[in-house]
Amino acid sequence: MGTTGTPTNITQGSGTRGGIGESTLRPDGTLKVTGEFAYSSDMWHEDMLWGQILRSTVAHAEIVSIDTAEALATPGVYAVMTYDDLPTEVRHYGLEIQDTPVLAHGKVRHHGEPVAIVAADHPETARRAAAKIKVEYRELPVITDEASATAPGAVLVHEGRTDHHIGHVPHPNIVHRQPIVRGDAGQAALGADFVVRGEYTFGMQDQAFLGPESGLAVPAEDGGVELYIATQWLHSDLRQIAPVLGLPEDKVRMTLSGVGGAFGGREDLSMQIHACLLALRTGKPVKIVYNRFESFFGHVHRHPAKLTYEHGATKDGRLTHVKARIVLDGGAYASASPAVVGNASSLGIGPYVVDDVDIEAIALYTNNPPCGAMRGFGAVQACFAYEAQMDKLADAVGMDRVAFRQLNAMEQGSLLPTGQRVDSPAPVAELLRRVKAMPLPPERQWLSAGEDADVRQLPGGLSNTTHGEGVVRGIGYAVGIKNVGFSEGFDDYSTARVRMEVVGGVPVATVHTAMAEVGQGGVTVHAQIARTELGVAQVTIQPADTRVGSAGSTSASRQTYVTGGAVKNSCELVREKVLEIGRRKLGTYHPAWATAELLLEGGKVVTDGGEVLADLVDVLEDEAVEVEAEWRHRPTEPFDLRTGQGDGHVQYSFAAHRAVVEVDTELGLVKVIELACAQDVGKALNPLSVVGQIQGGTTQGLGVAVMEEIIVDPKTAKVRNPSFTDYLIPTILDTPTIPVDVLELADDHAPYGLRGIGEAPTLSSTPAVLAAIRNATGLQLDRTPVRPEHLTGTA
Amino acid sequence: MRVSFTVNGRRQEADDVWEGESLLYVLRERLGLPGSKNACEQGECGSCTVRLDGVPVCSCLVAAGQAEGREIVTVEGLADFARQRSEHTGCATGACNSVGGDGISLDEAQRWAAKGQDSQTGEGAELSPVQQAFIDAGAVQCGFCTPGLLIAADEMLERNPNPTDADIREALSGNLCRCTGYEKIMDAVRLAAARQSEAV
Ligand code: FES
Numbered sequence A: 001m002g003t004t005g006t007p008t009n010i011t012q013g014s015g016t017r018g019g020i021g022e023s024t025l026r027p028d029g030t031l032k033v034t035g036e037f038a039y040s041s042d043m044w045h046e047d048m049l050w051g052q053i054l055r056s057t058v059a060h061a062e063i064v065s066i067d068t069a070e071a072l073a074t075p076g077v078y079a080v081m082t083y084d085d086l087p088t089e090v091r092h093y094g095l096e097i098q099d100t101p102v103l104a105h106g107k108v109r110h111h112g113e114p115v116a117i118v119a120a121d122h123p124e125t126a127r128r129a130a131a132k133i134k135v136e137y138r139e140l141p142v143i144t145d146e147a148s149a150t151a152p153g154a155v156l157v158h159e160g161r162t163d164h165h166i167g168h169v170p171h172p173n174i175v176h177r178q179p180i181v182r183g184d185a186g187q188a189a190l191g192a193d194f195v196v197r198g199e200y201t202f203g204m205q206d207q208a209f210l211g212p213e214s215g216l217a218v219p220a221e222d223g224g225v226e227l228y229i230a231t232q233w234l235h236s237d238l239r240q241i242a243p244v245l246g247l248p249e250d251k252v253r254m255t256l257s258g259v260g261g262a263f264g265g266r267e268d269l270s271m272q273i274h275a276c277l278l279a280l281r282t283g284k285p286v287k288i289v290y291n292r293f294e295s296f297f298g299h300v301h302r303h304p305a306k307l308t309y310e311h312g313a314t315k316d317g318r319l320t321h322v323k324a325r326i327v328l329d330g331g332a333y334a335s336a337s338p339a340v341v342g343n344a345s346s347l348g349i350g351p352y353v354v355d356d357v358d359i360e361a362i363a364l365y366t367n368n369p370p371c372g373a374m375r376g377f378g379a380v381q382a383c384f385a386y387e388a389q390m391d392k393l394a395d396a397v398g399m400d401r402v403a404f405r406q407l408n409a410m411e412q413g414s415l416l417p418t419g420q421r422v423d424s425p426a427p428v429a430e431l432l433r434r435v436k437a438m439p440l441p442p443e444r445q446w447l448s449a450g451e452d453a454d455v456r457q458l459p460g461g462l463s464n465t466t467h468g469e470g471v472v473r474g475i476g477y478a479v480g481i482k483n484v485g486f487s488e489g490f491d492d493y494s495t496a497r498v499r500m501e502v503v504g505g506v507p508v509a510t511v512h513t514a515m516a517e518v519g520q521g522g523v524t525v526h527a528q529i530a531r532t533e534l535g536v537a538q539v540t541i542q543p544a545d546t547r548v549g550s551a552g553s554t555s556a557s558r559q560t561y562v563t564g565g566a567v568k569n570s571c572e573l574v575r576e577k578v579l580e581i582g583r584r585k586l587g588t589y590h591p592a593w594a595t596a597e598l599l600l601e602g603g604k605v606v607t608d609g610g611e612v613l614a615d616l617v618d619v620l621e622d623e624a625v626e627v628e629a630e631w632r633h634r635p636t637e638p639f640d641l642r643t644g645q646g647d648g649h650v651q652y653s654f655a656a657h658r659a660v661v662e663v664d665t666e667l668g669l670v671k672v673i674e675l676a677c678a679q680d681v682g683k684a685l686n687p688l689s690v691v692g693q694i695q696g697g698t699t700q701g702l703g704v705a706v707m708e709e710i711i712v713d714p715k716t717a718k719v720r721n722p723s724f725t726d727y728l729i730p731t732i733l734d735t736p737t738i739p740v741d742v743l744e745l746a747d748d749h750a751p752y753g754l755r756g757i758g759e760a761p762t763l764s765s766t767p768a769v770l771a772a773i774r775n776a777t778g779l780q781l782d783r784t785p786v787r788p789e790h791l792t793g794t795a
Numbered sequence B: 001m002r003v004s005f006t007v008n009g010r011r012q013e014a015d016d017v018w019e020g021e022s023l024l025y026v027l028r029e030r031l032g033l034p035g036s037k038n039a040c041e042q043g044e045c046g047s048c049t050v051r052l053d054g055v056p057v058c059s060c061l062v063a064a065g066q067a068e069g070r071e072i073v074t075v076e077g078l079a080d081f082a083r084q085r086s087e088h089t090g091c092a093t094g095a096c097n098s099v100g101g102d103g104i105s106l107d108e109a110q111r112w113a114a115k116g117q118d119s120q121t122g123e124g125a126e127l128s129p130v131q132q133a134f135i136d137a138g139a140v141q142c143g144f145c146t147p148g149l150l151i152a153a154d155e156m157l158e159r160n161p162n163p164t165d166a167d168i169r170e171a172l173s174g175n176l177c178r179c180t181g182y183e184k185i186m187d188a189v190r191l192a193a194a195r196q197s198e199a200v
């Protein structure tokens, strides 16, 4: 019996046109509501074993010894592997810097680092066997912040660095440093009538995708391995996995299994190599599924940050200058830290026009949990700080907070502090206007159902802590800017294979890409693009795998732009070939074949005037047309390492929020009543999905405003709350209504004028909620998340 | 040990069940019903929600042995469960003529069995009103929370055919979703309720 849960083609087709701009429904929707959709944790194979990872119980230590004998002797155990059992000399991996050991070697650098792996015939047997492995640690002092990282004589988290950042960082415990210097901020500060300063702290957020890390590795007869996996980028995984296994890339055949959310947490490898190693060692299929506890250790988090800002303005409310220093804690391994630094610095002043800017952003190596990609990627932390500053400065100048932002808002043609010109619509002032114009929820909304207070609508909810006494309302605004796509000169391409043929008497398009569908709805959009470009009703989406070229990452709000662009491009190439066939076979029957602009619509070849020339069925007959092509957006360039100047970004995404909160000031409980969003999406390829992305992103921003934080003990660098009992994410009771106003101002550089949308709403949501709480309480609140003790003064 | 119970109207037996195994584990790993999801194994997320003798429970917190001899409905059986209920009451969410009714009886539940799924893509599958509403309203993104939410929402509509928004939020407060921000889940439940009252 084969592998259960192998993804199949999904065919969607109906009488509808179902092209771009329509809210077509997900092609995988039926599978997902019936429980038939196979997530990576649902994979099953006859005779399969379960893998388990033993993780370090301390954050920083030398490994004195590892004794696996008792674990290996446990009945039901098939293999135990440590660093010494790795098959090749390639024993590290990493997205940009290969600094992460597959299994710890001589040293562990953070709490929960993988030390050994076990395969057994029952998951509980594997867990118990792993617990029998004896590891002796000699603990080292922990590096936990900038002061301890750069103190004289500080222990180096990584000795002997050879990566390409080591030459320009001030200390080996700093992964990367990016200054952005434009004009003369010191001089400009002299012309400021008002100057405000602030120091802000951003807590460590977890992606908390619901489907934990998991996958199934099946050894193949040719010595290779088939890996069914939930990831954000198959080919990036492949590039890192194959060398460790000592296999050529074509012997590591990867197929995307169902992905239960990602949000950046699946950009780095988790259990991929471990499952493959155990499968190749035992000759049996091996499945690894993290539980929630392990998941908190099994992926990188959002960088916690300390941000120091100085803003100045003239009496009439014009920004004079911004100085900023952003310190991101990258934890024990580099992951995406360098790129996060690039974003935090280059977008560090937000969507405003300031000529004189002096920014420095760094990421540290510490013994805290590794941090990397999460939705918003560096821009989130900066937005939290600069938006707090904008409120402070508006108050100092004596202007309305929204009007002050609008006065300083960037627009098309403005320059970023990197010197890059914004050459597509930047409707920052308009988004603020729209979000402010939305009707406000009624005062004392908890009485809306009648005479008595509905406690469910009040802070504290069903705990029944107030019926409205001590409850104060506050309103806050924020706006943000996020780059779309991979920046700083990265070759950010995607590949799409599109085939067109007649099946069962109707023309059918088949789309094959390696795009990771993580819930965002890329598969829906690909089918829409194929319908629009090829005029077919029926589109088959093939499972994503490594038999087709790379699609790049499902991150940076880039997939609809880049893989969507690749699908569009391949469809256009297919259309040209189809028309060539038509001209060859039927060209003599009508002069328009040679003279008119021809389109494919409704299963027919038509002229741009709407005249039908032929049925696609008659054009194609039994021929199939197939194209696989790469597609790129326009190139970017790296930021200068001293000045940060350079055209580093591809596109920008803007969203604005208005938060309405009610705070029980006595207990410090917050209820967010409404979180309205206005966002420019360029072109909504699927309006239903666009709104869903905006609401989901908004809610993750709400989470880090009022509840979500991984707590790391500053003395031991150990994680204190790795569970959903102690790490809280918003429930449906914590989440307010989220009215969304979608603006569509086309970006002429992008396919269909679209704009990447997934991340921008996560930026401005958090500072809007914080601003609303400050507005309600009059408190300063310069850290997020806000906890009750910060509001009651008992912190 | 051996555990036997009824799942989606069929008698099922699992052998060699270790005492520590949860109902969720037995459903997923021993009975080939992976529709119920495991996102926390701690009773915090609701992804594993099934009905146990009609009551929605976190199956990760139910020891498999506790399910001995009892009736379980999982997402895989939800469409048939709703259809059977509708044939019995004339109402697919079960709530139409019996405000505050107590769902279907154990005896009735024992007389139905879920149909096999033979469609590879699921296209054309017969869905319960709540399932259809989740698709139509865009309430599914990654879908990992969906099975648990469907079971919980279906059970709520069975009890309460005209829920207020606050009722819906309260009933679904044990089910985490990380993708949607819940707005479209609210839309889906409202849609299922509205379609149901139109149908009466
Ligand atoms: S898996 Fe059962 S409640 Fe989370």
Ligand code: FES
Pocket (backbone or CB within 6 Å): A210, A260, A261, A519, B139, B140, B141, B142, B143, B144, B145, B146, B176, B177, B178, B179, B180
């Ligand atoms: S749709 Fe992904 S968790 Fe709800």
